[in-house]
Amino acid sequence: MSGFRVHLLYFAWLRERIGCGEEEIEVPAEIRTLGALSAWLAARGPGYASAFAAGKSVRAAINQSFAGPEAAIGPGDEVAFFPPVTGG
Amino acid sequence: MSGFRVHLLYFAWLRERIGCGEEEIEVPAEIRTLGALSAWLAARGPGYASAFAAGKSVRAAINQSFAGPEAAIGPGDEVAFFPPVTGG
Amino acid sequence: MFAIRVQEAPFDVGAEFAALTAGRADIGGIGCFVGTVRGDVGGRALAAMTLEHYPAMTERALAAIAAEAEGRWELLGGTIIHRVGCLLPAAPIVLVLAAARHREAALAATGFLIDWLKTKAPFWKKESFADGGEVWVEARAADEAAAARW
C-alpha cells in the first residue's frame, strides 16, 4: 500500500527545534489522523522528537483550520504544527 | 429674622421654563434645605412652578457638588437645578 | 495622570493617542471610546445636537470620575475630552482613553469612564430636528443601570 504526500509547516519554537519551517513529505498510508502524524513525525529525528515531546502544548491546523488529534488527514493536505497562539 | 442670599443656576429645560439661567436672590431664613428651597422657588411664579412641578426629575448641586433634597443650604451657596444629566 | 478637557472644538483621536503614549514603553494596552452624534432618533432626522454644561462644575466632576477610575484600576494615564455647543450629525462628542500594562484594566476603565460620564457629569443634550422640533434628551434607565454595575 503506497503512502501519500502532505505539505507540512512548523511555526515558532517547533520550527526552531525541527530546523525548517516547511517541507513536503511522503507519509505511510496507515497514518490517518493528526495524532498519528505527530507520533510518526516525532520518530523522524532528534529535532522532531524535541519539538513533539511537548505533547499537549503542540497545536495544529489542517488546510488552515485549527484541528485536534482525532482530525483526519489525507493526500495533499497542508498540515501546520505550532505552539498555542500568542498574538493580540 | 433676616434671610440670606444664594446664587441660583438653572440648566436645560429648567432654564427654559424659568426664563433665566442665573440669579442672585434673598431666601427666607427658615429655608434650610434644598428641598425647602425648591418648594419655595416653585411658588415664585408660573415659570418656576412649571420647572419644579417635574418634582423627582429635578436634580441639584450645592457649590458644584450633586446634592439631595435633605442637603443643607446657607448664605452664599451656589445652588444649581437641572434635569438628570445626559452627557457622554 | 488624566488629561481632561471640555471644549467646543473637535478633537483629533490620533493626536490624543500620541499624546498619551509618546515615549511610554510601560504601556501594554490602550482602551478608547468615541461617542458621536447620530443623524436620526427613531427615524426622525436630526439637524443638530446642542450640548449644554455647568462650567464651574464640569471639570471637577470629570476629575472625580477619573480619580475613581484610577482608584479602581492600575492605570498609566488617560484622557477625557467632552465637547459642548452645537454639533452636527456624525460629529464626535466625547473621547475616553485609558492606558494600562494589560488590556483588562484598560478596557474595563474605558467602559467605566463612559458609563459614569453619562450619569455623573453635568452635561445636557438638546436635539434639534430637521422638522423644526426640539427635545431635551431624557436620561435612560439603561444608562443608570450601566453606571451602577461598576
Place this chain on the structure above:
Amino acid sequence: MFAIRVQEAPFDVGAEFAALTAGRADIGGIGCFVGTVRGDVGGRALAAMTLEHYPAMTERALAAIAAEAEGRWELLGGTIIHRVGCLLPAAPIVLVLAAARHREAALAATGFLIDWLKTKAPFWKKESFADGGEVWVEARAADEAAAARW
C-alpha cells in the same frame, strides 16, 4: 463590513478612525483597543519583540473572528490590523475598532475581538531581551479564560 489587514508597517489610529466613520451619521459609538510592546517583562529589559504568523491562515482566522462579532452584536463596521515582524518597545502591535449605534455593542465587541484575537489567530510572539536572551511567549491561561467568557 470589517477592514482586516496584517502588515509590518505601523498603523495610524486617527486615519483608521476616520476611514471607519467618514460620512457615517448612523454610528453612535466606536470602541477601540490598541496593544503595544512593553519595554520590560518582569523587570527584564526587552530589546524587541518579533511577531511570526501563518500567512495562509491569518486573514481567514481574522475574518472568522470578525464574522463571529458581527453575528453577536449589531455592528456598523469595524477594523482589525495586526502587525508582524520585528517591533521595538512602545510600538503598536494590534488595533481593533468596532462601531455601533450604541456604546454597549461597540465596547463589548471591542473586548470580544481582542480576547479572541489573542487565542484564535495564528500569531506567535518572541521576546528578545537586552541581555541577549530569547523567549517564545507562552499562552496565558488568563487569556483562554477571557476568550471563553464570551
